[in-house]
Amino acid sequence: MNVLYGLLEPDDGEIIIDGSPRTFANPREAMAAGIGMVHQHFMLVDVFTVTENLMLGREGGPVLNPGAARKRVQELSSRYGMPVEPDALVEDLPVGVQQRVEILKALANDARFLVFDEPTAVLTPQEIDDLMRVMQSLRDEGKGIVFITHKLREVRAIADRITVMRRGAIVGQAQPHSSEADLAELMVGRAVDLRVGKAPAHPAGTRLAVRDLRVANSAGGIVVDGLSFDVAGGEILCVAGVQGNGQSELADALLGNIAPLSGEILMDGVSLAKASPHATITAGMGFVPEDRETDGFVASFSIAENLILNRSTDAEFATGLALNWGAIRDNAEARKEEFDIRAQSVSDPISSLSGGNKQKVILARELSRPLAVLVASQPTRGVDVGAIEFLHKRIVAERDQGTAVLLVSTELDEVEALADRVLVMYRGTLVGIVPPDTPREVLGLMMAGVPFEEATKVEAATPTKEDFHG
């Protein structure tokens, strides 16, 4: 997609628009050819207004003309049914509205083709509905839309044609009425069981207790505000919520990466509120970080080295200062076998693996020692469907060994598949803890901050709408 938008140069092949081959050296040329891109991470200037963001890159001479730009915002937003306040600062807008600004930006450049790169990751289910409607109206206006996603449900709801890619190559075409299982099979190349075979949980005593936890982010804003919950051994508590509602900071505080402002974290009765990551790991916390590439592994290190990244000083792998390379290699071979890590050799750098196999390395590292608590954030983000199946099974197996599992996920599919209980977080506070069979619409409203009782009432009162996500 970056090639299409002129951010990367193709090694080979061509892009054909209206019958003529085109190459783009930079995004400006791509825009001129009518290609607009809605990035997964918004390319907006936070401290600018909506109008100013729309003017960016198309200032039209040395003198700015905010009046005309403002009119253009209003015109476009009413035409495509995307209400936006032209004078609002982008940083004050909810994520869903910021995304609308991204779309408007592309439209303002007279884009005829719009590329959406994983646009739903940051949205609540209701916002996803809105986005789908916008995409439909864009299509009806004659725009071509490329919608990149790994969520099968969304694909089936919106697509007119489906192209399946695997490892950079097109592996097949599908019709929107194909079943999810068929699509998954195309994506993975073999039949996939989308359901997780999960026995009912047998929760034992509380292993992780969090009391009145308050955490600030690096900018000083309170992002976890008075959170209290318990996780029992042998159960999976899913933390659901739209991205950026304090889940990342909650996980970091549990590990000890950020010190909480106040509150208590107890693991098997031992306080970890002031512990360092080293102390919490040694005490038996497994941790799967949200951002695998940044926090999960060292890209230039070998698979074997990454498999002991947080255990390099354990007696198993080191005698005094000296590393025991024999034991490290044996461990790597055993984990490679056990977790089905697809690699030529354990001494290859981990950067040579696919996303799913990288995640297997991380999970193999965390699950290869006795754990009291497993904190896993977005364990299957950007992972192919085949590996998701495997990772989910391993997490459930860990639960069944009596570990308390706290799973942070923004994907309701994953929450539904794995959770024994669901904790919904909104702006750092707890909206409620509900059973996993709670209807998606109710969960969606809760993720927007509506308490459970109210959400069930609202949901019962509204007639069923077009079903994109349930």
Next chain:
Amino acid sequence: MAEAATSQVWRERGRTAAITAGSIVLALLAGAVLMVVSDPDVITQYAYLFTAPALPLGATWAKVSNAYGALLLGAIGSPNALAETAWQAAPLICAGLGVGLGFRAGLFNIGAQGQAIWGSIAAAYLGFTLHLPPVIHVIVAVIGGLIAGAIWGGIVGFLKARTGAHEVIVTIMLNYVALQALSWLLSTPAFLRPGRVDPIAPVIAETAAFPILFRQLNVGFFVALAAAGAVWWLLDRSTLGFAIRAVGANPAAAGTAGMNVPNVTIITMALSGLLCGLAGVQYALGPGADLVATPLSIGLVGTVGFDAITVALLGRSKPLGTVFAGLLFGGLHAGGLAMQSIAQTPLTLSTVLQALIVLFVAAPALVGALLPKVKAPATTSLVGGEA
């Protein structure tokens, strides 16, 4: 790496080696061009380039082959030349190891100069004030120099880890402080040679000097090789080295894995300073050109701290690479002296060659473009860390 490398890893290593070799070739070519254009006698011959091409080309060949022949002769042409090369290389290797170790932890230690100065001050002071039996004296002086360098480097690590001060700025400033401290110390009675008023310290006791083995080749060279072995063991075989490499390559992942990133920073800077201090010790306790240890003075350590950066870059922060890089630059320096006296080519040319080699190594794509057979490696990190 202790594990058996796969073909993929070996291919990368082969490309890296090809880039280094290509850089040396290109630097020599560029050096040849410089020699020709700076020599009026050869340039005038080029007036006959189209009428009698043998004249300018012959003159060029004579000039270049003469100079590089002398360079080679002076670097490795005789046992004396080899001894000179090893002698020149020893401090470069030590300081290069120090700078390279910093690189591996993602730290740009520009302060090798200051750390080497302190190493030389401490070693020289212990060398001329104490009166100890032969072997013990030299060991005490070496340890003193190591500690002085480690403290000077450790200060930087501490400031970075505790206050967030950037190590590049702090080390540059501390270089000035070390130099001025040396010049002040040399004016104090403790360091002033009796009966002298100019800033030069007393000659160190013979018991504190590195024993000479052959001509200028002395124990110091083998100390440098031992240091390289120790750094290799530290990086590839020890838990601390594992942490240093992890912090250098990805501090976020290292922190998430429970490693104490600030402590690793402090320890690495102290060890880096220790190795640079050892370079200073080499100057203070090793024999000079006259085969007697040179007394402490302002310019004793030369520019070893800055040369060390180029050595570490060429050696790609790997201990074995650093040894070869140190030997290469030591050879260039030793050979440069011969080139100056035999071929009347200025010594500065060897400095230019040194700079050009590193410049080409730092731009692998350029080498790949100029020498089509050489393919640039996929990973172009010179420093091994994220420095």
